[in-house]
Amino acid sequence: MTKTDWAYISNDLIYGALFVYTIAFIVYTYETAFAVKANKEGSSSEIDRTKTAKSGRIATIVYAVATTVLLLGVIARGVSAGRVPWSNMYEFSITGALTFSLAYLIVGRKYDLRWLGLPISIAVLLILGTAITLLYRPTAPLVPALKSTWLVVHVAAAILSGGVFLLSNTIAGTYLWLDSMERKGERTPFAKRLPSLEVLDQLSYRLVAFVFPLWTFAVIAGAIWAESAWGRYWGWDPKETWAFITWILYAAYLHARVTAGWKGRKAAWLCLLAGSTYLFNYIWVNVWGTGRHTYSGL
Amino acid sequence: MDRFFLFDVYGSPWFSAIYTLLFISLIGCVVPRSWHYFREIFKAPAQAPSSLSTMENFQLVDGKLDQAHTWLKSNRFRITRHGKSISAEKGYLRETGNLVFHLSLIVVLLGIAGSSVFGMRGEAIINVGERFINTPTSYDNLAPGRFFSVGNLPPFTIKADNFDATYDPETNAPLDYKLDVTIQDSVDAPLVKRVVRVNEPLTFGSTRVYLQANGYSPLVTVKDKTGAVKFEGPVPFLPQDSNLTSIGAIKVPDMDPQIGFVGSFLPTAARDKVRGGFSSFPELLDPRLLVSVWKGDLGMDSGVPQSVYRINTDEMERIGLWALRIGETYQFEVGSITFNGVIPWVNLQVVRDPGKQYALFGSILAIIGLMISLFIRQRRIWVREVNGNLEIAGLALNRLPGLEDEINRMVNEMKGAK
Numbered sequence: 001m002t003k004t005d006w007a008y009i010s011n012d013l014i015y016g017a018l019f020v021y022t023i024a025f026i027v028y029t030y031e032t033a034f035a036v037k038a039n040k041e042g043s044s045s046e047i048d049r050t051k052t053a054k055s056g057r058i059a060t061i062v063y064a065v066a067t068t069v070l071l072l073g074v075i076a077r078g079v080s081a082g083r084v085p086w087s088n089m090y091e092f093s094i095t096g097a098l099t100f101s102l103a104y105l106i107v108g109r110k111y112d113l114r115w116l117g118l119p120i121s122i123a124v125l126l127i128l129g130t131a132i133t134l135l136y137r138p139t140a141p142l143v144p145a146l147k148s149t150w151l152v153v154h155v156a157a158a159i160l161s162g163g164v165f166l167l168s169n170t171i172a173g174t175y176l177w178l179d180s181m182e183r184k185g186e187r188t189p190f191a192k193r194l195p196s197l198e199v200l201d202q203l204s205y206r207l208v209a210f211v212f213p214l215w216t217f218a219v220i221a222g223a224i225w226a227e228s229a230w231g232r233y234w235g236w237d238p239k240e241t242w243a244f245i246t247w248i249l250y251a252a253y254l255h256a257r258v259t260a261g262w263k264g265r266k267a268a269w270l271c272l273l274a275g276s277t278y279l280f281n282y283i284w285v286n287v288w289g290t291g292r293h294t295y296s297g298l
Numbered sequence: 299m300d301r302f303f304l305f306d307v308y309g310s311p312w313f314s315a316i317y318t319l320l321f322i323s324l325i326g327c328v329v330p331r332s333w334h335y336f337r338e339i340f341k342a343p344a345q346a347p348s349s350l351s352t353m354e355n356f357q358l359v360d361g362k363l364d365q366a367h368t369w370l371k372s373n374r375f376r377i378t379r380h381g382k383s384i385s386a387e388k389g390y391l392r393e394t395g396n397l398v399f400h401l402s403l404i405v406v407l408l409g410i411a412g413s414s415v416f417g418m419r420g421e422a423i424i425n426v427g428e429r430f431i432n433t434p435t436s437y438d439n440l441a442p443g444r445f446f447s448v449g450n451l452p453p454f455t456i457k458a459d460n461f462d463a464t465y466d467p468e469t470n471a472p473l474d475y476k477l478d479v480t481i482q483d484s485v486d487a488p489l490v491k492r493v494v495r496v497n498e499p500l501t502f503g504s505t506r507v508y509l510q511a512n513g514y515s516p517l518v519t520v521k522d523k524t525g526a527v528k529f530e531g532p533v534p535f536l537p538q539d540s541n542l543t544s545i546g547a548i549k550v551p552d553m554d555p556q557i558g559f560v561g562s563f564l565p566t567a568a569r570d571k572v573r574g575g576f577s578s579f580p581e582l583l584d585p586r587l588l589v590s591v592w593k594g595d596l597g598m599d600s601g602v603p604q605s606v607y608r609i610n611t612d613e614m615e616r617i618g619l620w621a622l623r624i625g626e627t628y629q630f631e632v633g634s635i636t637f638n639g640v641i642p643w644v645n646l647q648v649v650r651d652p653g654k655q656y657a658l659f660g661s662i663l664a665i666i667g668l669m670i671s672l673f674i675r676q677r678r679i680w681v682r683e684v685n686g687n688l689e690i691a692g693l694a695l696n697r698l699p700g701l702e703d704e705i706n707r708m709v710n711e712m713k714g715a716k
Contacts (some may be wrong), residue, residue, distance in 0.1 A: 032340060144475045146497040209673070216665050224658070229497050229510040231419070231647045233654055251668070258672050258696045 002034050007079035007139045013073030014094060018128050020066035025121040032118050034073035035193045055267040056114040063117065066171070067101040070128075074098055081139040084181060086155040088144055089286050093131035096282075097124050099163030103207075105169065111203060117196045157218035158243075161211050162278060165250075168207035169275035175200040177203075179265055181274035204271055212250055219243050230292060239293035242281035278293035319408060330402045335397040343385035346680035353680070353691035355705050361688045365712045373708075375679065383682040386673045389641050392696065395670025402667055405660030412653030418442040418451075425515050425532045426641050427459040432648070446650070453484045454502045459491075461642045463512060465580050470541060472580070477509050477644055497567040504652045511645035513537045515546055516563050516587050517638040521552050527622075528633070534561045534643045536607045543577040547609045553633065555571045555593045558609040563586040563640075569619075575621070587637045591618035591630045677701045679708070 001009075005146070017154060035052040074094055077085040085091040104120050107113060124201040142151070179197055187194075194200075220221055227233040234240060253270045262270070350356060367384055370377055375386035424430045432455065434440055435449040440447055460478040465471065468598035477494040483502065494500055500507040515532035522528050528550050535546030548559040566579035567586035573587055594614030594695065597604065618630040622637035676695040681688055690709065694701040 029412055140469055140471060141473055147495070148497040150497075187405050212350075214663070220665070221656070221663060223661075225497075227651075227654065228499060231499070231506070231649045232651070233657065249643065254672050258698070261697050 003080045003082065003139065006076050008141075010073050010076035010080055012234075013069055013076055014128065014132060017066050017070035017073055018125065018132065020062060020069055021121055021125055021128065024059055024063040024066055025118070025125060026118040027055060027062055028121055031055040031059050031114070032190065035190070036282070048154075049158060056117070058115060059117055063121065064105055067098065067105060069096065070098050070101065077139065078106070081141070081273060083142060084152050084155070086151065086159065087140075087142055088139050090131050090135040090139050092155075092282070093127055093135055095159050096162055096166075097127040097131070099125070099160050100124060100166050101163075103163045103167045107203075107207070111197065111199075116174070119174075120167075123166075123266065135221060135248070142264070145229050148225060148229065150221060150228075152197065154221040154225055157221060157275065158216050161218055162214040162282065164207050164211040165215075165275050165278050168204045168211075168270055171200050171204040172271040172275070173269045175204065177266065181267075197264070199266065200202075204268065205257055205263075208250060208271060208274075209254060212254060215247060219247055235292075237243070237288045238291035239281060239285045239292060240278060242285060246277045249277060308636065321411070321547045324407065325404060332397055332400045334474050334628060335393050335475055338393040339390055343376055343678060345378075345380050345500035346383040346385050346682055347691075350680055350682055350689040350691040353693065354604075355690075355692040355702055357690045357705065357709060359688050359690065359709050359712070360686065361689065361712050363681060363683045366406075366688060366690070366708070367710050369712055370679065382684075383680065386552075386681075387672050387677070388508075389676035389695070392671050392674040392676040393485075395667045395672075395674060397667070399664050399667030399671055401664035402660045404416070404437045406657050406664065407658055407660075409656030412441070412656065413651045414653075415443045415445050416511070416652050417650045418446045418448075418584055419647065419651075421645060421647050423534050423643050423645050425643045426458045426461045426532065429455055431455045431647060437648075452502050452505055454505075456507065456646065457481075458644060461512065461644055463580070463642070470579060475509060475512060505650040508647040508649065509644055510647040511537075513542060513643055513645075514563055514582075514585075514640050514641045516546075516561070516566060516640055518548060518559075519636045519638060520548065520557070520559075520588075520633060521636075522553055522633045528557075532641050533561075534606075535561065539577070540620075541566070541577040542580040546607050547605075548635075549596050549598065549609065551596055551598050555632070556596045556598075557633065558592045558596050558614065559589040559635065560609055560611070562590065563642075564588070584630075585640055586676070587622045588615055589618075589620055589622065589628070589635060591628075591635075592616050593632065593679065596622075601642065612643075623637035652692060673698070674697070675700055677704070679705065 024159070031052055034055060052223075074085055077091060077094070086095060100120070101124055101245075104113060104116065108116075158296070174194065175197060178187065178191055178194060178200070181191055182197070223233040226237075226240075249270070253267065253274055256270060257267055285291060308441070317472055347353060351358075363382065367377065367379070370386040375388045376390065377384060377386045379385075418441065420437040420442075420708065422430055422437050429438055430472065430566070432451045432453060438449065444578060453658065457480045458477060459480055459614075462474070462476045464473045466473055475496055479492050479500070480489050481492055481500065487567055492500060494509045496509055499509070513535060514588055515534045517532050518529070519527060520529040529548065529552070533546055533548050535544035537544045542561040542565050546561050546563065548561060550557045550559075562575060564577040564584075564586045565581060566583040567575060567578050568578035569575050592609065592611050594611075594613040597610050597613060617632075618628070619632075620628040622628055622635070624637055624639055627634050627636040630679070673695075675698045676694055677700075679690065679692045681690050683689075690705060692701045692705050
């Protein structure tokens with residue numbers, strides 16, 4: 001097969017993934033509706049969850065299928081380019097959606113995350129939709145500055161951290177939402193099926209603690225690469241600066257939790273702030289930025 | 299604004315004042331902290347609080363103090379006994395992590411400072427075929443560190459033998475830049491052939507040479523009316539866009555009146571109504587040299603440094619305008635210019651960064667220290683014998699979960715041992 005064939009296959013697979021994710025989204029909506037209904041009917045302590053559990057399982061299976069299709073699409077993109085598929089924003093986005101989905105599925109094996117399925121499938125649909133419509137670029141070879149083994153190491157670590165940061169942010173956001181709801185009174189029927197505040201608090205912390213070393217590694221690997229490509233390991237390029245800010249904020253978050261005993265609202269806000277600097281760095285610096293991290297039109 | 303160095307913030311006195319102060323305050327902060335952590339590592343556990351029942355993880359069980367002692371000892375707690383109470387602590391590695399983190403920050407700072415004080419960076423444009431000799435005069439700009447003497451530049455030479463730039467015909471994006479060089483470590487050293495690419499710099503000790511930019515130098519010959527050659531050679535032109543539309547200037551002060559050419563070079567000439575002449579591809583597919591000829595005073599004797607890529611035409615008069623293909627000659631009022639060909643130039647960035655290994659080593663160490671201090675569970679367990687029973691309480695110093703389970707296990711195993 002030629003490289004063009006692979007490019008077409010990749011495009012078909014990404015569209016296919018979008019389709020399957022849509023189905024997962026519909027099943028998650030159905031599940032959520034059931035859960036809300038069950039919560040309304042049942043007393044708040046005893047809720048019949050058999051129907052929701054069943055549709056939830058189906059939704060997660062569909063979601064896993066979609067993620068597999070997406071994985072194949074990303075691999076095909078790599079084959080068509082003859083390199084790792086991480087050189088422009090379209091490729092970052094499809095890989096980012098993949099790591100985000102994988103993080104959800106993997107963490108979901110240990111913790112019950114099915115309640116997150118609906119918001120997460122919406123997020124992934126948005127990321128993939130934007131990628132296909134606005135960011136799509138045909139497969140192109142690498143520019144000289146990107147021809148390095150560090151591309152694999154540095155970008156993989158950065159994307160993977162991004163996926164997990166995003167998941168942790170979603171959970172911290174949910175925490176804040178539920179917390180303000182509980183302060184006003186009872187949880188709404190929909191919110192009753194979500195985990196307790198304590199679980200959410202711990203979970204978003206554990207995700208950050210788990211992925212923080214990886215993010216650190218991404219920054220250091222970037223510095224080593226910059227030394228060989230640009231002649232300096234650190235130059236306060238916009239992307240470097242914002243990566244550093246993200247690092248400082250997450251370090252402050254971990255430090256605040258471990259040493260100062262922060263948790264709950266304050267910690268969740270700090271987590272959101274740190275995560276938003278990552279997103280800002282990804283979107284703003286790529287689209288409107290002027291630094292050396294901008295290559296070949298997004 | 300210039301008075302406050304707002305156009306050169308990183309080189310300004312107030313910026314260096316800020317980072318010097320930061321540096322000092324950081325060291326002032328880190329050193330006492332490190333001493334504190336260093337002592338913490340060897341410290342014996344503090345005496346048990348007077349009332350354990352108000353502490354976290356409190357339990358009242360029946361048992362003997364010695365049993366608790368044995369369990370704690372076999373679980374490698376550090377133990378001190380005060381009469382009828384035991385204080386035990388474990389996870390001192392966390393203090394070591396703190397110490398490593400703080401000390402390694404100093405290593406990073408020293409690395410950065412070392413580079414800026416003992417390092418240098420400079421840039422030089424050389425035409426392919428020319429030789430770069432590493433002396434101060436070879437540089438277009440040179441920024442030595444405070445304690446770097448330019449007399450200490452390592453005596454290497456680099457001859458640019460050949461430069462290949464390949465571009466994607468569909469997107470015009472560069473695919474590869476490859477510079478073949480012949481290098482010599484010093485005057486008597488053997489000649490060695492090397493290849494330089496964007497991600498593959500040359501290394502001479504702690505000095506590295508990077509391929510940072512490239513462009514074209516048109517080869518021109520300028521003659522006066524009598525046919526005497528007044529200027530001959532390659533003139534580097536400065537690229538303005540990704541298709542290497544370039545601008546430059548050819549100055550001929552030896553003619554009377556002085557002559558200057560304000561030029562544009564187009565590797566692949568194209569033309570439209572909006573932009574006029576421009577280049578549509580970065581390779582030499584249809585090269586064209588556009589010159590406007592000016593006569594008058596070039597201003598080179600005024601002592602004011604001026605750009606080699608531009609001409610101040612205030613004191614000059616334009617006497618001609620032409621587009622030249624390779625091999626063509628343009629005759630103007632007082633002479634002629636011939637466009638003989640084009641050779642590429644490369645911009646070499648020379649960087650001496652003696653502190654970078656320390657900065658890297660320091661940051662890796664800092665990360666390891668940070669991880670240890672964040673994720674090693676340091677905890678205390680207190681046991682006191684009260685009326686034949688044991689009061690047990692614990693404290694997780696960095697609030698990581700797991701202490702409750704540990705105390706329960708201790709209680710169970712003590713019961714089992716009975």
